[in-house]
Amino acid sequence: MADEKFKVTIDGIPVEVAPGTTILNAARQVGGDIVPPAMCYYSKLEGSGGKCRTCLVKVSKGSEKDPRPMPKLVASCRTTVMDGMEVQNITSPDVLEARKGVVEMLLINHPLDCPVCDQAGECKLQDLSYEHGVSQTRYEFKRRTFEPIDIGDNIKLHMNRCILCYRCVYVADQLTSKREHGIINRGDHAEISTFIENALDNDFIGNVIDVCPVGALTDRTFRFKSRVWFTKPVNAHRNCPTCSGKVTLWYKGEEVLRVTARKDEYNEVEAFICDTCRFETKKTADWVLEEPTSISKQSVIDANHYDVFNPPPVIKKNLQLQEANEEQLERTERLK
Amino acid sequence: MLSVKENTTVEFSLTLLDKFAETVARYPEGRQKSALLPILHLVQAEYGWLSVDAMDKVAAYLDIRPIEVYEVASFYTMFFLQPKGKYVLEICRTGPCCLVGAERMMQHIEDKLGVKEGEVTADGLFSWRGVECLAACGYAPVLQIGPEYTFYENLTEEKVDQLVDELKQKAQTK
Amino acid sequence: MARKLLLAHIDVPGIHTFDVYRQNGGYRAVEKALRTMSPDEVVEEVKKSGLRGRGGAGFPTGMKWGFLAKPEGVPRYLVCNGDESEPGTFKDRFLMTHIPHALIEGMIVSSYALGANTSYIYIRGEMMPQIRIVEKAIAEAKAAGFLGKNILGTGYDLEIHVQPGGGAYICGEETALLESLEGERGNPRIKPPFPAVAGLYGCPTVVNNVESIAATVPIVNDGGEEYAKIGIERSTGTKLISASGNLVRPGVYEIEMGLPMEEFIYSDEYCGGIPNGKRLKAVVAGGSSVPILPTHLALKTANGEPRLMTYESLADGGFVTGTAMGSGGFIAFDEDQCIVRNTLNFTRFYHHESCGQCSPCREGTGWMEKVLHKIEYGYGDISDIDLLWDIQQKIDGHTICPLGDASAWPVASAIRHFRDEFEWHILHPEEAQTRNYGLVTEGVMSSE
Numbered sequence: 001m002a003d004e005k006f007k008v009t010i011d012g013i014p015v016e017v018a019p020g021t022t023i024l025n026a027a028r029q030v031g032g033d034i035v036p037p038a039m040c041y042y043s044k045l046e047g048s049g050g051k052c053r054t055c056l057v058k059v060s061k062g063s064e065k066d067p068r069p070m071p072k073l074v075a076s077c078r079t080t081v082m083d084g085m086e087v088q089n090i091t092s093p094d095v096l097e098a099r100k101g102v103v104e105m106l107l108i109n110h111p112l113d114c115p116v117c118d119q120a121g122e123c124k125l126q127d128l129s130y131e132h133g134v135s136q137t138r139y140e141f142k143r144r145t146f147e148p149i150d151i152g153d154n155i156k157l158h159m160n161r162c163i164l165c166y167r168c169v170y171v172a173d174q175l176t177s178k179r180e181h182g183i184i185n186r187g188d189h190a191e192i193s194t195f196i197e198n199a200l201d202n203d204f205i206g207n208v209i210d211v212c213p214v215g216a217l218t219d220r221t222f223r224f225k226s227r228v229w230f231t232k233p234v235n236a237h238r239n240c241p242t243c244s245g246k247v248t249l250w251y252k253g254e255e256v257l258r259v260t261a262r263k264d265e266y267n268e269v270e271a272f273i274c275d276t277c278r279f280e281t282k283k284t285a286d287w288v289l290e291e292p293t294s295i296s297k298q299s300v301i302d303a304n305h306y307d308v309f310n311p312p313p314v315i316k317k318n319l320q321l322q323e324a325n326e327e328q329l330e331r332t333e334r335l336k
Numbered sequence: 337m338l339s340v341k342e343n344t345t346v347e348f349s350l351t352l353l354d355k356f357a358e359t360v361a362r363y364p365e366g367r368q369k370s371a372l373l374p375i376l377h378l379v380q381a382e383y384g385w386l387s388v389d390a391m392d393k394v395a396a397y398l399d400i401r402p403i404e405v406y407e408v409a410s411f412y413t414m415f416f417l418q419p420k421g422k423y424v425l426e427i428c429r430t431g432p433c434c435l436v437g438a439e440r441m442m443q444h445i446e447d448k449l450g451v452k453e454g455e456v457t458a459d460g461l462f463s464w465r466g467v468e469c470l471a472a473c474g475y476a477p478v479l480q481i482g483p484e485y486t487f488y489e490n491l492t493e494e495k496v497d498q499l500v501d502e503l504k505q506k507a508q509t510k
Numbered sequence: 511m512a513r514k515l516l517l518a519h520i521d522v523p524g525i526h527t528f529d530v531y532r533q534n535g536g537y538r539a540v541e542k543a544l545r546t547m548s549p550d551e552v553v554e555e556v557k558k559s560g561l562r563g564r565g566g567a568g569f570p571t572g573m574k575w576g577f578l579a580k581p582e583g584v585p586r587y588l589v590c591n592g593d594e595s596e597p598g599t600f601k602d603r604f605l606m607t608h609i610p611h612a613l614i615e616g617m618i619v620s621s622y623a624l625g626a627n628t629s630y631i632y633i634r635g636e637m638m639p640q641i642r643i644v645e646k647a648i649a650e651a652k653a654a655g656f657l658g659k660n661i662l663g664t665g666y667d668l669e670i671h672v673q674p675g676g677g678a679y680i681c682g683e684e685t686a687l688l689e690s691l692e693g694e695r696g697n698p699r700i701k702p703p704f705p706a707v708a709g710l711y712g713c714p715t716v717v718n719n720v721e722s723i724a725a726t727v728p729i730v731n732d733g734g735e736e737y738a739k740i741g742i743e744r745s746t747g748t749k750l751i752s753a754s755g756n757l758v759r760p761g762v763y764e765i766e767m768g769l770p771m772e773e774f775i776y777s778d779e780y781c782g783g784i785p786n787g788k789r790l791k792a793v794v795a796g797g798s799s800v801p802i803l804p805t806h807l808a809l810k811t812a813n814g815e816p817r818l819m820t821y822e823s824l825a826d827g828g829f830v831t832g833t834a835m836g837s838g839g840f841i842a843f844d845e846d847q848c849i850v851r852n853t854l855n856f857t858r859f860y861h862h863e864s865c866g867q868c869s870p871c872r873e874g875t876g877w878m879e880k881v882l883h884k885i886e887y888g889y890g891d892i893s894d895i896d897l898l899w900d901i902q903q904k905i906d907g908h909t910i911c912p913l914g915d916a917s918a919w920p921v922a923s924a925i926r927h928f929r930d931e932f933e934w935h936i937l938h939p940e941e942a943q944t945r946n947y948g949l950v951t952e953g954v955m956s957s958e
């Protein structure tokens with residue numbers, strides 16, 4: 001039974017997946033436009049998903065055995081496939097209409113302060129709104145507001161921007177031993193908070209920044225330094241005693257403005273990184289550079305794209321670094 | 337973040353700790369977090385509200401993170417995270433009660449006590465607030481007063497006046 | 511006189527005590543079930559009875575019990591849902607206050623049927639007096655040997671504990687209730703898995719309403735078939751109706767399923783009509799969540815048939831001209847009540863009670879409240895009605911739990927049946943502050 005596969009059709013495209021796979025992950029195996037957007041689901045965080053409702057899809061046929069359609073749209077991130085299931089995502093006007101509604105809901109209390117938000121350019125809510133939203137809001141009331149606060153030396157919380165995906169809570173629960181922050185209050189008064197003045201301080205807590213789909217949790221060491229699309233991401237690694245040490249360095253000129261985990265095409269980190277790598281290791285000399293990070297053509301960061309790795313001068317000056325980056329330098333030479 | 341105006345430190349009495357233990361015994365081994373809501377009720381009945389220190393001590397007792405207590409206490413409307421009056425009049429403000437005059441009764445309570453919803457009277461005796469359906473719609477309008485949540489049904493202006501006066505007297509004689 | 515099963519002895523003095531309850535035939539069902547029936551036979555009787563969940567969803571109780579997974583070596587739980595919070599509903603409070611042993615007896619019978627050895631009764635925290643009453647009843651039953659180890663010498667063990675809620679309507683949703691019972695925020699779980707497979711502490715669990723559990727007592731005593739003889743179609747047995755609003759005699763009534771709504775409202779056996787010589791304007795038949803109906807559709811279906819108090823008849827016409835049985839929270843509105851104001855009130859309730867987990871409900875309920883507030887207080891725009899309609903559509907069916915739907919339906923039905931009243935509010939903002947639009951007469955949809 002180990003290699004048993006379920007046949008599923010998503011927007012008319014057949015795919016075979018292992019039992020227990022969710023509709024969303026089945027769609028990711030196909031890839032492309034039929035992959036439902038996910039603002040709260042995060043494959044590396046247990047229990048995540050189901051909350052934002054952006055990934056709603058229509059199950060037009062339940063399974064081969066029971067072909068009845070499901071009565072309501074379902075969250076594709078938390079619904080597992082059945083053999084013979086037929087799913088409609090972008091081919092269903094109902095789904096698109098519902099998604100438009102969800103995006104509108106997510107935006108009614110959002111400050112739309114993209115011009116001053118560090119997340120702009122790599123914000124999933126921004127992408128979602130471009131794709132599914134409407135250009136004008138129908139919401140005419142005062143938005144819910146909170147004061148931005150520092151939670152710890154390195155992390156800034158802009159609760160106004162939060163969409164309550166709970167990812168950061170799962171990070172603290174699953175990656176650290178002492179969760180200091182959580183969701184307090186309820187309904188649209190719910191907020192991410194430490195409740196009492198309490199600094200988030202833990203070897204892995206910086207990952208909350210990477211998992212945050214919006215600009216609610218940002219890196220204070222990168223704050224207002226540059227728009228992301230003016231920075232150049234380069235994959236690098238180092239021998240880190242705490243984490244995998246595999247990161248992306250975001251360069252502006254010769255300066256590393258910030259360090260993040262490497263992210264895949266669904267904006268999920270490949271491996272969580274420790275706070276020492278993220279906040280305290282910002283000299284090129286600390287890293288072995290690999291290659292330019294691949295950036296989706298749709299991303300605004302790609303506007304500044306470059307295929308050729310232009311090694312920062314420091315590498316040329318330092319023999320040790322030259323050796324460490326030998327392979328990369330050779331490739332750069334070849335590409336020239 | 338909530339503004340936590342005061343943080344009264346507490347020391348749970350042995351009687352209270354006995355009640356905690358009795359509560360925890362209702363659940364399977366390792367599921368002591370289930371006792372959180374009953375224990376918060378016990379603590380609030382004792383001190384009138386839940387200070388951060390009280391919540392931290394509950395967390396320590398149940399061997400959970402303090403934030404887990406804050407999360408829960410702030411989710412449920414019965415828990416007070418700020419000090420309140422000795423008597424908190426909680427009047428139902430949901431549909432069926434409003435059909436038979438709950439809004440008028442709320443106005444009357446405000447006038448009678450001379451404080452707005454959520455505020456405490458100068459003598460520290462009273463607070464009042466509108467709460468959602470108390471499941472007593474057939475006896476509307478209704479109000480309740482903790483910690484035993486005694487019910488007062490079919491309210492009229494006279495009944496409210498009488499109740500407030502009685503509570504004032506009760507507080508004085510104590 | 512209609513047959514009474516749950517409240518037959520309600521007028522007996524001292525019926526809340528064990529002794530009086532026992533003298534009036536109480537705990538016979540426990541003796542019968544534990545001594546003469548296997549657990550599966552009890553389940554079978556409940557299936558035969560056609561009993562449907564009395565908490566609101568109306569799902570067949572026997573079928574729900576049949577879904578319970580029974581893996582070896584894993585405890586199973588019965589959790590009673592006494593988080594009665596649906597506006598208009600107060601039957602469970604009534605039952606627990608006046609005849610608590612009916613619940614305890616039902617709990618023992620049901621726990622036995624499901625193979626549970628520890629059961630919990632989750633009662634909303636505001637009902638502290640009822641919590642005390644039920645705790646006392648448990649102690650009495652235990653002292654009499656109906657709870658604890660080796661009940662009646664049959665070898666069956668059962669402990670029942672009462673769990674107080676903390677003030678959250680959402681905990682009436684069964685998975686939110688389980689979260690709350692585990693000491694968590696009342697966030698509904700994402701299903702599947704359903705509680706029958708992974709419920710309390712990850713173990714197979716059945717969650718039943720107070721009234722459903724109490725109803726198992728007459729079912730065991732008289733047999734499921736006898737119970738099913740009462741009522742019409744798939745609405746069997748008796749139902750507790752909480753009657754509130756503008757009625758001469760509001761209160762809790764036990765009715766036989768199939769009673770015409772008109773009789774329920776106007777007969778002297780039940781609510782006795784509308785007070786102060788006023789006329790009936792609208793009815794919410796099953797708690798605030800179900801669609802509101804104007805009088806003509808409440809008393810008769812769109813086909814002109816008398817509207818009966820059954821699951822089927824109330825739902826006749828779907829949501830276009832019908833409503834739902836819900837939890838049996840019957841709210842009557844007289845001609846002076848304002849539908850816009852009431853819709854605002856209900857919507858504020860759902861906004862206040864939204865757990866905030868999923869976006870359409872968290873954001874949408876607050877948005878609807880603000881728009882309704884604007885209309886009610888004279889700042890509305892005609893386009894706001896369509897906006898409201900659109901928002902409720904964007905919530906309905908798109909949320910994790912039924913609270914989203916429950917917030918959408920009252921708004922949708924108010925607009926559907928009383929659109930002219932919304933329009934009048936918007937077009938006559940000043941007048942709307944001082945007087946009510948009044949009755950909508952059948953078939954007339956003028957905007958003055």
